[in-house]
Amino acid sequence: xxxxxxxxxxxxxxxxxxxxxxxxxxxxxxxxxxxxxxxxxxxxxxxxxxxxxxxxxxxxxxxxxxxxxxxxxxxxxxxxxxxxxxxxxxxxxxxxxxxxxxxxxxxxxxxxxxxxxxxxxxxxxxxxxxxxxxxxxxxxxxxxxxxxxxxxxxxxxxxxxxxxxxxxxxxxxxxxxxxxxxxxxxxxxxxxxxxxxxxxxxxxxxxxxxxxxxxxxxxxxxxxxxxxxxxxxxxxxxxxxxxxxxxxxxxxxxxxxxxxxxxxxxxxxxxxxxxxxxxxxxxxxxxxxxxxxxxxxxxxxxxxxxxxxxxxxxxxxxxxxxxxxxxxxxxxxxxxxxxxxxxxxxxxxxxxxxxxxxxxxxxx
Amino acid sequence: xxxxxxxxxxxxxxxxxxxxxxxxxxxxxxxxxxxxxxxxxxxxxxxxxxxxxxxxxxxxxxxxxxxxxxxxxxxxxxxxxxxxxxxxxxxxxxxxxxxxxxxxxxxxxxxxxxxxxxxxxxxxxxxxxxxxxxxxxxxxxxxxxxxxxxxxxxxxxxxxxxxxxxxxxxxxxxxxxxxxxxxxxxxxxxxxxxxxxxxxxxxxxxxxxxxxxxxxxxxxxxxxxxxxxxxxxxxxxxxxxxxxxxxxxxxxxxxxxxxxxxxxxxxxxxxxxxxxxxxxxxxxxxxxxxxxxxxxxxxxxxxxxxxxxxxxxxxxxxxxxxxxxxxxxxxxxxxxxxxxxxxxxxxxxxxxxxxxxxxxxxxx
Numbered sequence: 124x125x126x127x128x129x130x131x132x133x134x135x136x137x138x139x140x141x142x143x144x145x146x147x148x149x150x151x152x153x154x155x156x157x158x159x160x161x162x163x164x165x166x167x168x169x170x171x172x173x174x175x176x177x178x179x180x181x182x183x184x185x186x187x188x189x190x191x192x193x194x195x196x197x198x199x200x201x202x203x204x205x206x207x208x209x210x211x212x213x214x215x216x217x218x219x220x221x222x223x224x225x226x227x228x229x230x231x232x233x234x235x236x237x238x239x240x241x242x243x244x245x246x247x248x249x250x251x252x253x254x255x256x257x258x259x260x261x262x263x264x265x266x267x268x269x270x271x272x273x274x275x276x277x278x279x280x281x282x283x284x285x286x287x288x289x290x291x292x293x294x295x296x297x298x299x300x301x302x303x304x305x306x307x308x309x310x311x312x313x314x315x316x317x318x319x320x321x322x323x324x325x326x327x328x329x330x331x332x333x334x335x336x337x338x339x340x341x342x343x344x345x346x347x348x349x350x351x352x353x354x355x356x357x358x359x360x361x362x363x364x365x366x367x368x369x370x371x372x373x374x375x376x377x378x379x380x381x382x383x384x385x386x387x388x389x390x391x392x393x394x395x396x397x398x399x400x401x402x403x404x405x406x407x408x409x410x411x412x413x414x415x416x417x418x419x420x421x422x423x424x425x426x427x428x429x430x431x432x433x434x435x436x437x438x439x440x441x442x443x444x445x446x447x448x449x450x451x452x453x454x455x456x457x458x459x460x461x462x463x464x465x466x467x468x469x470x471x472x473x474x475x476x477x478x479x480x481x482x483x484x485x486x487x
Numbered sequence: 488x489x490x491x492x493x494x495x496x497x498x499x500x501x502x503x504x505x506x507x508x509x510x511x512x513x514x515x516x517x518x519x520x521x522x523x524x525x526x527x528x529x530x531x532x533x534x535x536x537x538x539x540x541x542x543x544x545x546x547x548x549x550x551x552x553x554x555x556x557x558x559x560x561x562x563x564x565x566x567x568x569x570x571x572x573x574x575x576x577x578x579x580x581x582x583x584x585x586x587x588x589x590x591x592x593x594x595x596x597x598x599x600x601x602x603x604x605x606x607x608x609x610x611x612x613x614x615x616x617x618x619x620x621x622x623x624x625x626x627x628x629x630x631x632x633x634x635x636x637x638x639x640x641x642x643x644x645x646x647x648x649x650x651x652x653x654x655x656x657x658x659x660x661x662x663x664x665x666x667x668x669x670x671x672x673x674x675x676x677x678x679x680x681x682x683x684x685x686x687x688x689x690x691x692x693x694x695x696x697x698x699x700x701x702x703x704x705x706x707x708x709x710x711x712x713x714x715x716x717x718x719x720x721x722x723x724x725x726x727x728x729x730x731x732x733x734x735x736x737x738x739x740x741x742x743x744x745x746x747x748x749x750x751x752x753x754x755x756x757x758x759x760x761x762x763x764x765x766x767x768x769x770x771x772x773x774x775x776x777x778x779x780x781x782x783x784x785x786x787x788x789x790x791x792x793x794x795x796x797x798x799x800x801x802x803x804x805x806x807x808x809x810x811x812x813x814x815x816x817x818x819x820x821x822x823x824x825x826x827x828x829x830x831x832x833x834x835x836x837x838x839x840x841x842x843x844x845x846x847x848x849x850x851x
C-alpha cells in the first residue's frame with residue numbers, strides 16, 4: 124500500500140515535470156539559422172544591424188535561437204539575397220528591397236522612392252500607415268515575410284567629378300545609382316550604372332563612370348570616393364529615408380514558435396532606432412574629415428531638383444498606368460506622404476530650421 | 488529491494504529533470520511587476536508605450552514575466568513615479584525625467600532641454616553619444632536604472648488666448664509649462680505654472696492661466712484645449728525631441744535574469760521607434776480637424792525665438808556654474824548637439840525643406 128502510494132505520488136511528480144519540459148522544448152527549440160546580407164563587413168552600420176539583431180535574439184532566447192550572419196558574397200552575392208531567401212538557400216536575409224525593382228518596381232516602396240519619406244515618416248508609414256500590410260501582401264508571391272530592420276537617414280547625393288549646375292549638365296552622365304532613381308534620371312539624359320559597392324571606387328577612378336552615390340559621409344569615406352571625385356552633392360532626393368529589411372523565408376516564418384517571432388519583431392524594431400542613431404552619431408565627424416581633406420560640398424540647385432521632381436512624378440504616373448500592384452501601394456503611400464509633409468512643415472521643420480540656423484551662425 | 492531500485496531510478500529521473508527545470512526556472516522565473524506611469528489611459532500614445540512594452544515582454548517570455556501597467560493616479564500620482572520606483576513601492580515606472588528638475592536640473596537631459604536635440608538626435612546621443620552612460624551614472628544616487636522608452640517628436644508651442652508677437656507680450660503671462668523651460672521663460676517675465684495634464688483644461692477655461700502647452704495636435708485635441716484658446720503656436724522649442732523613459736528599481740534590475748534584461752532593452756528600443764511613429768501618423772489628421780474647427784496656427788516670431796534662445800543659454804551657464812553634475816552632462820551634450828546640427832543642416836534639412844516646400848505649393 125505504501126509502495127502504491129509512493130508510485131502514485133511519484134507519478135504525479137513526474138507528470139508535472141513532464142508537462143513542463145516538452146512545453147519549453149516546444150516554445151524554445153534549438154534553432155540555427157543562416158542570414159545573408161547585401162553588405163560587406165566593413166560597412167559596420169548596415170552590417171551591424173543584422174549583427175545586433177542576431178546578438179539580441181540569442182540573448183532573448185538563452186542562445187537557443189542562433190542566427191549566423193554572412194557578409195555579401197560569403198555564401199550569396201550582394202544583390203541575390205531575395206532569391207536566396209525565396210528558394211530556401213538561407214532562412215533569412217538583410218537587404219534593401221529596391222535592389223529588386225528589375226523584378227517589379229513595387230519593391231521600391233519598402234526602401235525608398237525618389238522624393239519620398241524621411242526615416243521617421245517611413246517607419247510611421249510601415250507601422251501605422253498600412254505599409255507593412257501592403258508590402259507583406261505583395262511579398263507573399265515571393266514566399267518571403269519582410270520586417271523593417273534599419274534605416275540610414277537621408278543619404279547624400281553622391282560624388283561627382285564635375286559640377287552639376289543645371290539639368291543639362293546631367294546629359295550623358297554615367298552615374299552609378301541604384302534601382303528606381305536611375306529611371307528618373309534616365310529621363311534627364313543620365314546613363315545609370317548598376318555596380319556593387321565594392322567595385323565603385325575602381326570604376327570612378329578609371330573614369331568608366333563620372334559619378335557615384337552610395338550612402339553618406341561615414342560609409343562613403345570608408346569606400347574612399349573622396350580620393351577620386353571632388354564634389355559631394357546633397358541631398359540624395361531619391362533616398363530621403365531608405366529602409367533596409369529583414370527577409371524571412373515564409374515557411375520558416377510560419378514554423379517559428381511565438382517567442383521567436385516576437386524576438387525577431389522586437390529586435391528588428393530596436394535595430395531600426397539603433398541604425399539611424401549610429402549613422403547620425405558617425406556621420407558628422409566623417410563629414411568634417413572629408414571637408415578637411417578637400418571635399419567640396421554642393422547642394423543640388425533648385426532647378427536641378429525641380430527637373431528631377433517632375434521626372435519622378437511622370438515616372439510614377441507611367442508606372443501606375445501599367446502596374447496594378449505598384450498603383451495600389453502608390454495611391455495609399457502618396458496620400459500618407461502628403462499628410463506627413465503637412466505636419467512636418469509645422470513644428471518639426473520650424474524647430475530644426477531654427478537650430479540649423481544657429482549652427483550656421485556658429486560657423487563651426 | 489524493488490522499492491529501493493525504483494526509488495533510485497525515480498531519483499535519477501527526478502535528478503535529470505531537476506537539472507533542466509531549475510535551469511529554466513533560473514533563466515525564466517515567474518515574475519509579476521507593477522509599472523506606474525505619468526499618463527492617463529486616454530493619451531493612448533504615451534500610455535500605449537509601456538502597454539506595448541508589457542505586451543512584448545510577455546510574448547518574449549512565454550508570459551512568465553508579466554508587467555501590469557497602472558495609469559497616473561491609480562496607485563501613484565502622475566508626478567511621483569520617480570519616488571515610487573526609488574523606494575520600491577513599484578518595480579518600474581514610465582515617465583518624463585524632467586518632471587523631477589526640482590530635485591536636480593540634471594534630470595532634464597534625459598527628456599529634453601530647451602533648444603536641444605530632435606527625436607532622432609536624442610536617441611543618437613543616448614546610444615552613441617554617451618547619454619545613456621552619463622544618465623545611468625547620475626541616476627545611481629536615486630537607485631533607479633533608466634532606459635529610453637519613447638519620444639513624442641517636436642512638440643507644439645501650446646495654446647494661447649492672445650497673440651504673442653514680441654518678447655514683451657510674454658510679460659506676466661501665466662503659462663502652464665513643465666520643468667526647466669519654465670525657468671527659461673521666467674527670465675522673460677512669464678509666470679510658469681505646474682499643473683497636471685488632467686487639470687489644465689479647467690484652469691485655462693477659468694482664466695486661472697493664460698496659456699498652456701501639452702504635447703501636439705493628437706493629444707491636445709483629446710484634452711480639449713482648442714475649445715478654450717484660439718492660437719496654437721509652434722515650435723515647442725523647449726521640447727524638440729522629448730524622450731520618455733522606463734525607470735527600473737535598481738535592486739530589481741540587478742536581480743533580473745539576462746533574458747529579462749534583454750527583453751526590457753529590446754522592447755524599449757522598439758517602443759522608441761513605435762511611439763514616434765504613432766504620433767507622426769496621428770498628428771496630421773488631428774491638426775486638420777483642429778484647423779477646420781477654428782484653431783489659428785501661429786509660428787513664434789524670430790524675435791521671440793531669439794529672446795528665448797538667449798535666455799536658455801544664460802540659464803545653462805548659471806546652472807553649470809553651480810551644479811557640477813549638470814555641467815558634466817551639459818559639456819558633453821552641447822558638443823554632441825552642435826555636431827548633430829552641422830550634419831542635419833546638410834542632407835536631412837535640404838531634403839525635408841524641399842519636400843515641405845512642395846507640400847506648401849500643393850496648398851492642401
